[in-house]
Amino acid sequence: MKTTLLLLGLLLSPAAFGETVDAATCGACHEDVASAFARGPHGAAMTRRSPAVFSSSCVACHGDGKAHVDDPKKENISRIPAPGACLSCHAASGTTPLTTPAHARGQVGCLSCHASGHDAPKADPLLGARPHDLCGSCHESQKSAAKLPYAHRDGSRPFDCTNCHSVHGKTRVGRLTLLGNGGPCLDCHAEKAGPWVFPHAPREVNGCVACHQPHGSTNPRLLTRRAIQPLCLECHSNLPSTHDQTKGRYRNCISCHRAVHGSNHEPKLFEE
Ligand code: HEC
Ligand code: HEC
Ligand code: HEC
Ligand code: HEC
Ligand code: HEC
Ligand code: HEC
Ligand code: HEC
Ligand code: HEC
Ligand code: HEC
Ligand code: HEC
Structure with a gap:
């Protein structure tokens, strides 16, 4: 009896069972997109965590795929992940990558800074560009200050903003934390402390x-x-x-x- 149910479960599509659609089902039609994602850093990291996490990832970002699988139209799927999609996996992790209060207020979403993993990311970890250019695309005055005669540079290359700022609020949240005695300057200039x-x-x-x-x-x-x-x-x-x-x-x-x-x-x- 048990065996029959199991077989039924394998034969019927998960959609018919009212379960979530897995990556293999999406991949049957989106072969290239799905296999590129699986090979990329995000897909590979998910698989390392567990194959089941990878398998549930397409719908975690694109939303419940059942209607789209039955009737594969654009209208039946979200191309851009809904707010909260990333947190469905990342909120649970020990390194909870929440955003800073100012970025939350400014409605700067995860994908303003991060790549999805479909294409090769421009910088680690899964970033849309190197921090100096990424952050500088919104914070132009700080980016251009790095060109002034005196600035933190490594040769001609400006320091990454992330040398001093953490956008995930672990240690260097915003202005006030930066100003404190434990601020980022002392990471490198400890003798001044x-x-x-x-x-x-x-x-x-x-x-x-x-x-x-x-x-x-x-x-x-x-x-x-x-x-x-x-x-x-x-x-x-x-x-x-x-x-x-x-x-x-x-x-x-x-x-x-x-x-x-x-x-x-x-x-x-x-x-x-
Ligand atoms: C039966 C084949 C089939 C399956 C299964 C399928 N898709 Fe699609 N998908 C398509 C087709 C065809 C299109 C293009 C539709 C169009 O251009 O109107 C598409 C388009 C898309 C798009 C682009 C939407 C847009 O606005 O441009 C996304 C994202 C997508 N699918 C994700 C998924 C995900 C995630 C799954 C699994 C839950 C999935 N698809 C399963 C056939 C399929
Ligand atoms: C981390 C979130 C995330 C995951 C997981 C994810 N996608 Fe996407 N996907 C995106 C984003 C964001 C875009 C829109 C990219 C763009 O418009 O440049 C996209 C675009 C697409 C498209 C449209 C591509 C095109 O060129 O038209 C398809 C199809 C698609 N995803 C399928 C999948 C499938 C299948 C999986 C699972 C193997 C998957 N995605 C997993 C975020 C994700
Ligand atoms: C289905 C679960 C799932 C979803 C949804 C998901 N992720 Fe992930 N992501 C993971 C796992 C698992 C890892 C690997 C974590 C680890 O190794 O500790 C990861 C890793 C990452 C990393 C680090 C990559 C690296 O190179 O170190 C970033 C950045 C990231 N995800 C951003 C996002 C963003 C942005 C979204 C939403 C657009 C998202 N994730 C949606 C599961 C998910
Ligand atoms: C303002 C840009 C920005 C936003 C918004 C942002 N991130 Fe990040 N994220 C980064 C940068 C930069 C890093 C690299 C860590 C560092 O250097 O401080 C990173 C690192 C990560 C990592 C790698 C693990 C770690 O803790 O180092 C994960 C996972 C991640 N982000 C997920 C997310 C998720 C999920 C969201 C949305 C809730 C998000 N990020 C919003 C810029 C951003
Ligand atoms: C999509 C645009 C965008 C990107 C990309 C972006 N930011 Fe922001 N940032 C904002 C907005 C909007 C605010 C809020 C401004 C305000 O409240 O006046 C902000 C605020 C800040 C603040 C002030 C924090 C505070 O508490 O006052 C810092 C520091 C900051 N961002 C650093 C960064 C760094 C570092 C990066 C790159 C990893 C980055 N930002 C990427 C839009 C962005
Ligand atoms: C050498 C360390 C350092 C680097 C590198 C750095 N910052 Fe800052 N940043 C600070 C400090 C310290 C403050 C607090 C300044 C104050 O309150 O007067 C600050 C403040 C800010 C603020 C709040 C507004 C302001 O100017 O007071 C933003 C936005 C910001 N930084 C963005 C960036 C961006 C974008 C980059 C990269 C282009 C960057 N920072 C690189 C140390 C740094
Ligand atoms: C942002 C304000 C500020 C700046 C700029 C500043 N100081 Fe001070 N300084 C103070 C304060 C506040 C005290 C403590 C005064 C007190 O306790 O009465 C102090 C104390 C001193 C003392 C010890 C005074 C005493 O009473 O024993 C000396 C000497 C001194 N500063 C010299 C300087 C020199 C030289 C500079 C320029 C390189 C400088 N300060 C720039 C605020 C400042
Ligand atoms: C990631 C490491 C790092 C961080 C963080 C950092 N610095 Fe520096 N700083 C350096 C290096 C490297 C030099 C160049 C030293 C040299 O050329 O001898 C430097 C040089 C300086 C100089 C001398 C510039 C000159 O013209 O001689 C000052 C002043 C300075 N830093 C202040 C700060 C302040 C203030 C902060 C915090 C807002 C800070 N630094 C954060 C690494 C750092
Ligand atoms: C009261 C003003 C004042 C404050 C506050 C201050 N500095 Fe300075 N700093 C100076 C002055 C003035 C010089 C130039 C000294 C010289 O030319 O000999 C200097 C020089 C430096 C230099 C380069 C020369 C050297 O000695 O290596 C560094 C690095 C530096 N400061 C880092 C810091 C850091 C980090 C902090 C915070 C912990 C800090 N400063 C706080 C006034 C200040
Ligand atoms: C030629 C050496 C010399 C120079 C240059 C100098 N000072 Fe002083 N300063 C002293 C001496 C010595 C004392 C303590 C005796 C006194 O009060 O005259 C002192 C005391 C001070 C005090 C403590 C006053 C108090 O009430 O205890 C401050 C503040 C101060 N100086 C600031 C400055 C500033 C700002 C400058 C530059 C505009 C400066 N000094 C230039 C030698 C100097």
């Missing part, structure tokens, strides 16, 4: 961007001001009377206050 016995307060309060422009600058050292003196005077307008600003000697603040990021020796930031 201290902890100092005498930290320079602005880093504690506003982060590195109190004095540096992260995306690029016309000023050396990516500073927010062309010269040191106006940068320091922005916050230190009440200087000791010894600091005669008509004298050149007292204008180059960092010739004396060298430990601009913090000091372990004295509070006036003369030496690190």
Whole structure:
């Protein structure tokens, strides 16, 4: 009895059984598309997870295929995955790739950044382009700042935006997290982090961007001001009377206050 049912199940199309349509059924008509997807990075990754995940993937993205299988018209299938389609698989994983609040507000969907896996992706993981161009297609001012005379570049190649930003909210969500002491600058410039016995307060309060422009600058050292003196005077307008600003000697603040990021020796930031 059991065997008969099993055989029936195999003979009848899943559609007739009211189950979801599997990849093999779609592939019977979409041979090239289905086999290219299976060989691509997304299909291959799904199969590694489990063949059943791959098998259910066509309908997970394109929607219930039963009507389309019975009457294979365009109108009976969604070409573009519905919102939430990706999360039907990815929300369940341990690395929950949710979007940032700002991208959610801006209605930037998964496919604004990711490729489906039907075609060879332009960059890993399954991205529509290298992050600099991908992100820059919407964030033009940050992209063009990377061309300024002083910017984070590896030779002539700008740093990837993802060196500092994570769009999946794991560690570097948005503005505020970026500004914190554990912000992305310290991944590479740990020596500026201290902890100092005498930290320079602005880093504690506003982060590195109190004095540096992260995306690029016309000023050396990516500073927010062309010269040191106006940068320091922005916050230190009440200087000791010894600091005669008509004298050149007292204008180059960092010739004396060298430990601009913090000091372990004295509070006036003369030496690190
Ligand atoms: C019996 C053959 C057949 C089966 C089975 C079939 N399709 Fe199709 N599919 C077609 C044909 C034919 C078209 C083109 C229809 C047209 O141009 O109007 C098409 C078109 C499509 C399109 C493009 C729609 C568009 O708007 O351009 C998608 C996506 C699609 N199918 C996905 C699927 C998926 C997913 C499955 C499995 C659930 C599937 N198909 C099963 C025959 C089939
Ligand atoms: C991760 C989501 C996703 C999965 C899984 C997926 N597709 Fe697609 N598929 C898309 C997207 C997005 C497009 C639209 C691509 C475009 O318009 O450039 C598409 C387009 C198509 C088309 C139209 C292609 C054309 O050139 O006209 C067919 C047919 C299709 N998919 C079939 C399948 C089949 C069969 C499977 C399972 C083997 C599958 N898809 C799995 C997202 C997916
Ligand atoms: C049927 C389930 C399923 C659906 C639907 C699905 N994915 Fe996936 N996807 C997977 C699995 C499984 C992996 C492999 C994960 C792993 O290895 O940990 C994966 C991997 C990925 C990766 C990483 C690829 C890499 O090279 O590391 C990205 C990016 C991705 N999916 C994006 C998407 C997007 C965007 C959508 C919607 C358009 C989507 N996925 C829909 C199951 C799915
Ligand atoms: C603003 C662009 C953008 C959007 C929107 C986006 N992603 Fe990503 N995604 C990326 C980038 C870039 C990476 C590479 C990780 C990194 O470098 O931080 C990535 C990585 C991934 C990975 C690989 C696993 C991992 O955690 O590293 C998966 C899976 C994934 N995204 C799925 C999704 C899903 C599902 C959605 C929609 C809910 C989505 N992404 C929305 C840009 C985006
Ligand atoms: C399809 C367009 C689009 C793409 C592609 C895109 N973004 Fe965005 N991004 C937006 C929108 C819209 C907002 C919200 C702007 C607002 O609220 O003013 C935003 C906001 C942001 C913010 C501000 C976050 C905050 O909390 O204020 C950052 C940082 C950001 N994106 C980084 C990235 C990075 C990095 C990438 C590439 C991996 C990327 N974006 C790709 C459209 C995009
Ligand atoms: C060296 C690290 C770094 C790189 C590389 C980087 N960013 Fe940023 N980004 C930051 C920091 C830090 C902030 C916070 C700036 C602030 O609040 O003044 C920020 C803020 C932003 C914002 C919010 C608006 C703003 O300007 O304050 C957007 C959008 C953004 N970045 C997009 C991008 C894009 C797109 C790229 C790649 C073209 C990129 N970033 C590359 C560090 C970086
Ligand atoms: C992925 C690693 C990385 C991250 C993240 C990073 N930097 Fe850098 N930074 C570098 C490298 C590499 C250099 C070049 C060092 C050199 O040429 O000696 C550099 C140079 C600099 C310079 C000196 C520029 C000059 O003209 O001499 C400043 C200032 C700077 N970074 C500030 C920051 C700030 C602020 C952040 C956070 C917004 C940050 N960096 C994030 C790697 C990084
Ligand atoms: C109070 C303003 C201020 C703050 C806040 C600040 N910097 Fe600086 N930074 C400077 C100045 C001024 C210079 C130039 C020093 C020089 O030319 O000798 C500099 C130089 C640098 C340099 C390049 C020269 C070197 O010593 O390697 C790096 C890298 C750097 N800063 C990273 C950072 C990081 C990372 C943070 C956040 C932890 C940060 N800065 C916070 C003012 C600041
Ligand atoms: C974004 C604002 C800001 C900038 C820009 C800034 N500082 Fe400061 N600085 C502070 C604050 C706040 C304190 C802590 C003052 C206090 O505790 O009274 C401080 C403390 C100091 C101290 C120790 C003062 C004391 O009372 O012991 C020195 C020295 C100093 N800064 C020098 C500089 C120099 C030199 C520059 C330019 C390279 C600079 N600062 C740029 C905000 C700033
Ligand atoms: C020639 C060395 C020298 C230069 C250049 C210099 N300072 Fe100082 N600064 C000192 C000394 C010494 C002290 C402590 C004694 C005093 O108050 O005069 C001091 C103290 C300070 C203090 C702490 C004041 C307080 O109330 O405790 C600040 C803030 C400061 N300097 C900022 C600056 C700024 C901003 C510049 C550039 C415009 C600058 N300094 C240039 C030597 C210098």
